[in-house]
Amino acid sequence: MEHICLVCNYQDLYEAPYDHRGVPSDEICPCCGFQYGFDDDGFCNNEDSYRKWRDDWVENGCIWFSEGRKSPVNWNPAAQLSK
Template sequence: MYKCLVCGYLGLYEKPYDKNGCASYEICPCCGFQFGFDDKDQGKTFESYRIKWISDGAQWSNKKKQPRNWSLEEQLKNL
């Protein structure tokens, strides 16, 4: 499992970027960031996306994957 560089989620199936800098295009089920699209195509930084996601209520993109006792504060410690 790999870490989301935006929200600190520790359940990505692929490394966000390979050794050559190519993106996985995986979408984080927590914050919804898509590596290779939101950053490169849309020009969003991890920090700017994180700030907007938190200010919008830090809602899970895929609510089925949200752990029962999930804590935003604890997850952000992974960054």
């Protein structure tokens, strides 16, 4: 089962961003660096936090976040965002 980042559309998170009760996973997306349960804390609407994070990530060049988990071969952030 794919677990997809709600910010950058990365398709291979280890866990779903939220469980069936809406509890965040606390996972950090290796692609964009968004941490569920932390970076969305305090937002009335999580969509606002996703949009802001995505806009900042794109503006800064869509740089792969994780040093320990390498980007997929032929990783293309523009194609990933368009899925």
